[in-house]
Amino acid sequence: MAKGSTIEGIQYLRGIAAMMVVFHHVRHVFGDVSGWTTFGSTGVDIFFVISGFIMAYMTPLSRDAMSDRRSDMRRFWLKRFVRIVPLYWIALPLTVVVFKIGLTDPRLVNDFLFFPRFNLQFPAEIWPALVPGWSINYEMFFYLLFGLSILFGGWRLLVISLSIMTLAILGAFWQFDSAPMRFYTSSIMVEFLFGMLLHSVWRYLSATGAGRRRWIWWLSLLGGFGVLAMNLQGPGFLTHGLPAVFIVLGAMFAFEGIRVPVLRILGDASYSIYLFHLLSFTVSWHVVRLLRLSPAVSKDMIPVFAIYVVVAAGAGIVLHHLLEKPLTRTGNALIKYFDRSRTSGAPLQISKVTP
Structure with missing residues (x-):
């Protein structure tokens, strides 16, 4: 498979992981969440492994x-930067204005700079005003480390492994008071490393033809989800990260040659779904009221849940096409333009890109 081509299983998993997070947050519409499973939250662990890969x-x-x-x-x-930042910088202020949170909090600057800080509404949590953005803060830190590791050439994997493991060990032995130190020394960073190591495993299995044993990979995929659903106790990078590795590995081979248009659409729009799903809940609330449904009424729970999920997915898909793709296309065109202008002075051309 050529570099830059899409691995369908990865794209499908992105869509599944985004919807898992949506499911996790829809729970709060119904009040007390103590009786609900936290399975949906592990969509973030899948995202981190995918990102490393x-x-x-x-x-x-x-x-x-x-x-x-x-x-x-x-x-x-x-x-x-082009892929992550512009859309985030749109979602963040919209969230602040719509939910009226942190409008006068000077620490909002931290959120725009992807610098971790304690949340004003939930003081024990290291969350930005756009709560799902905590995972984006980890992504940006990983990109910082990964970019620096490029300087080391063939030693890249060793350098980034030592960096992440050193931080995780520090976090295991010391309890830091500052938000940045507590955040960056979390063992969840190891999940990005799992993804990078998984790339080496995938290359070996692809070269040896092991990927053709499809039943093994379906077992890996479904077994991984089964373990996540068990909500095992222990270090998250083991109880959530390792099953996510088997899920990602399984999906890459199990879905090879299989087309699932719905999952592809959700996968393409996964970033928009992830950033804007909480905002979409305000629309869903009005739809639920218009239909005279109530989350407090047992018989209404399923239709209410479905409305929130469908609106979140639909809004994300629309924003992906109307906002995310044009922003990314323009940003990539600017990068190419400045690269070429240093040598040839080529005119700016904005061409279509495949998501």
């Missing part, structure tokens, strides 16, 4: 001169 998959090891590696590092960071 994709970074290794899309960024070949560089053995070029140091000047070329520095150029690769800058290009990597720019592409990640």
